[in-house]
Amino acid sequence: xxxxxxxxxxxxxxxxxxxxxxxxxxxxxxxxxxxxxxxxxxxxxxxxxxxxxxxxxxxxxxxxxxxxxxxxxxxxxxxxxxxxxxxxxxxxxxxxxxxxxxxxxxxxxxxxxxxxxxxxxxxxxxxxxxxxxxxxxxxxxxxxxxxxxxxxxxxxxxxxxxxxxxxxxxxxxxxxxxxxxxxxxxxx
Amino acid sequence: xxxxxxxxxxxxxxxxxxxxxxxxxxxxxxxxxxxxxxxxxxxxxxxxxxxxxxxxxxxxxxxxxxxxxxxxxxxxxxxxxxxxxxxxxxxxxxxxxxxxxxxxxxxxxxxxxxxxxxxxxxxxxxxxxxxxxxxxxxxxxxxxxxxxxxxxxxxxxxxxxxxxxxxxxxxxxxxxxxxxxxxxxxxxxxxxxxxxxxxxxxxxxxxxxxxxxxxxxxxxxxxxxxxxxxxxxxxxxxxxxxxxxxxxxxxxxxxxxxxxxxxxxxxxxxxxxxxxxxxxxxxxxxxxxxxxxxxxxxxxxxxxxxxxxxxxxxxxxxxxxxxxxxxxxxxxxxxxxxxxxxxxxxxxxxxxxxxxxxxxxxxxxxxxxxxxxxxxxxxxxxxxxxxxxxxxxxxxxxxxxxxxxxxxxxxxxxxxxxxxxxxxxxxx
Numbered sequence: 001x002x003x004x005x006x007x008x009x010x011x012x013x014x015x016x017x018x019x020x021x022x023x024x025x026x027x028x029x030x031x032x033x034x035x036x037x038x039x040x041x042x043x044x045x046x047x048x049x050x051x052x053x054x055x056x057x058x059x060x061x062x063x064x065x066x067x068x069x070x071x072x073x074x075x076x077x078x079x080x081x082x083x084x085x086x087x088x089x090x091x092x093x094x095x096x097x098x099x100x101x102x103x104x105x106x107x108x109x110x111x112x113x114x115x116x117x118x119x120x121x122x123x124x125x126x127x128x129x130x131x132x133x134x135x136x137x138x139x140x141x142x143x144x145x146x147x148x149x150x151x152x153x154x155x156x157x158x159x160x161x162x163x164x165x166x167x168x169x170x171x172x173x174x175x176x177x178x179x180x181x182x183x184x185x186x187x188x
Numbered sequence: 189x190x191x192x193x194x195x196x197x198x199x200x201x202x203x204x205x206x207x208x209x210x211x212x213x214x215x216x217x218x219x220x221x222x223x224x225x226x227x228x229x230x231x232x233x234x235x236x237x238x239x240x241x242x243x244x245x246x247x248x249x250x251x252x253x254x255x256x257x258x259x260x261x262x263x264x265x266x267x268x269x270x271x272x273x274x275x276x277x278x279x280x281x282x283x284x285x286x287x288x289x290x291x292x293x294x295x296x297x298x299x300x301x302x303x304x305x306x307x308x309x310x311x312x313x314x315x316x317x318x319x320x321x322x323x324x325x326x327x328x329x330x331x332x333x334x335x336x337x338x339x340x341x342x343x344x345x346x347x348x349x350x351x352x353x354x355x356x357x358x359x360x361x362x363x364x365x366x367x368x369x370x371x372x373x374x375x376x377x378x379x380x381x382x383x384x385x386x387x388x389x390x391x392x393x394x395x396x397x398x399x400x401x402x403x404x405x406x407x408x409x410x411x412x413x414x415x416x417x418x419x420x421x422x423x424x425x426x427x428x429x430x431x432x433x434x435x436x437x438x439x440x441x442x443x444x445x446x447x448x449x450x451x452x453x454x455x456x457x458x459x460x461x462x463x464x465x466x467x468x469x470x471x472x473x474x475x476x477x478x479x480x481x482x483x484x485x486x487x488x489x490x491x492x493x494x495x496x497x498x499x500x501x502x503x504x505x506x507x508x509x510x511x512x513x514x515x516x517x518x519x520x521x522x523x524x525x526x527x528x529x530x531x532x533x534x535x536x537x538x539x540x541x542x543x544x545x546x547x548x549x550x551x552x553x554x555x556x557x558x559x560x561x562x563x564x565x566x567x568x569x570x571x572x573x574x575x576x577x578x579x580x581x582x583x584x585x586x587x588x589x590x591x592x593x594x595x596x597x598x599x600x601x602x603x604x605x606x607x608x609x610x611x612x613x614x615x616x
Contacts, residue, residue: 032274033274049323050326050338051325051327052331053327055420060423061385062385062387062424085500085520113410122539123565124391124610125392125435125493126500128479129451130477132433132456136454155411156412
């Protein structure tokens with residue numbers, strides 16, 4: 001009896017290890033098509049038909065129209081440049097900022113737009129935030145030099161408007177910039 | 189002697205019990221096996237050999253090919269070449285025609301193209317020799333692609349037990365002569381539709397959880413505004429604008445609130461705005477940059493990018509702005525986080541010489557790099573969490589790509605003559 005027990009035990013564990021016996025034995029078949037249907041059981045009934053539809057996507061036109069309020073004048077002032085992923089004003093940018101500030105203090109009717117730009121190496125959204133910080137750091141510097149903040153506008157273009165399109169350190173350095181645009185009201 | 193007998197009889201009982209257990213073990217496995225053909229969550233699954241016959245009738249090959257391409261991209265099926273088939277499409281299914289070529293599942297279909305476009309599809313289990321799905325689909329002829337994707341979804345569901353993503357779409361930004369605009373296409377890159385929305389600069393659109401709205405940022409008239417596109421009314425409206433840089437962001441569950449980054453109060457910080465009462469709540473107050481917030485599926489956590497530690501890194505916090513934890517530690521430039529639907533992983537772009545796609549667990553462990561060539565950005569998950577879409581310039585011109593979540597099968601889905609970026613997979 002003890003022997004039987006041991007045997008059963010060995011057999012059971014053996015089977016457990018080997019696993020379940022294969023359920024299907026694949027037998028080679030001649031490759032001529034068998035035309036008689038051999039569906040053993042029809043468990044599936046035809047499901048109610050599905051109607052495939054799709055909401056029609058119409059074009060939506062942007063309602064806002066670009067209305068230029070100002071005449072833009074570019075190239076009056078030198079760009080100032082920044083280090084990679086940085087937004088603090090570099091010492092070598094100070095002369096250019098001083099020139100810009102004194103011009104603004106003399107030409108009191110003019111406004112200035114400060115554009116913050118980045119090189120292409122970062123990712124779009126982060127670069128837009130970085131460009132925003134660069135434009136603001138530039139404005140803060142001009143404010144410190146006496147230009148009231150009402151005379152300056154800022155915008156970030158991130159990496160979207162590169163000055164130079166090659167993939168070189170020289171080119172990237174040129175693109176990491178704050179760019180100045182003199183704004184004169186149209187009609188004046 | 190009596191005691192010995194008792195002992196023996198109890199041993200016999202144990203033996204019988206063990207044998208019984210074994211039998212139960214086998215029958216249990218048989219039951220499971222009969223229902224799930226591919227265990228897609230098992231790391232050692234075997235690709236299911238499937239045969240998809242050319243459907244009978246007009247557009248038959250086109251429909252069968254779309255179903256085949258859908259199923260093959262999952263990496264879960266091995267499609268058997270049609271040249272190997274013994275059975276003709278017009279002959280009734282017989283398992284003995286499929287066993288020799290190794291097929292375990294067979295799809296057959298026929299098309300009736302008169303007033304309606306009707307497709308009848310059958311899915312067969314070769315080993316059990318039975319039909320496991322039979323369904324009729326009706327549509328208009330111009331919706332053959334969505335129809336084929338619906339069939340693929342049903343086959344996928346019958347064999348893998350999960351919901352397919354073959355009817356999902358990808359929203360993205362592309363550039364042509366008129367500027368940048370929002371586009372929508374099928375997940376496989378077909379049926380690219382220009383929405384007509386444009387701006388000088390347009391950023392990656394984000395879907396509402398129910399797939400009926402898109403929210404995106406655009407620069408118009410020197411202002412960064414946030415715009416809402418409603419697919420039900422087909423309207424666009426500006427929902428936020430101010431001085432400074434305003435960028436979405438993400439919807440919160442429910443669709444009434446969205447999170448965005450704005451520099452309206454000075455530096456770029458994160459805010460939640462309610463679309464009904466237009467109230468905004470500020471979540472962060474750092475002097476640096478806080479940008480690219482992404483909300484987890486349950487709405488409890490927000491992943492975002494901050495340079496508070498000296499370089500841009502991915503952080504996670506609670507929805508109310510508390511409990512901020514940094515989750516990326518390798519590399520000095522990690523941005524653009526997006527959650528997996530289950531909330532178990534975050535995908536992001538990290539700079540390693542060039543930008544590459546990584547995934548990481550929300551606790552900062554399990555960092556995995558998925559791409560290696562070119563600059564790869566703007567990643568987001570498919571609704572089932574099995575695939576990732578992203579933009580890449582690896583082929584010269586920036587375009588939209590998809591891959592499996594383990595980095596396999598990376599392929600470009602937008603044409604080379606379209607500069608495209610900022611893809612977002614629809615939630616359904």
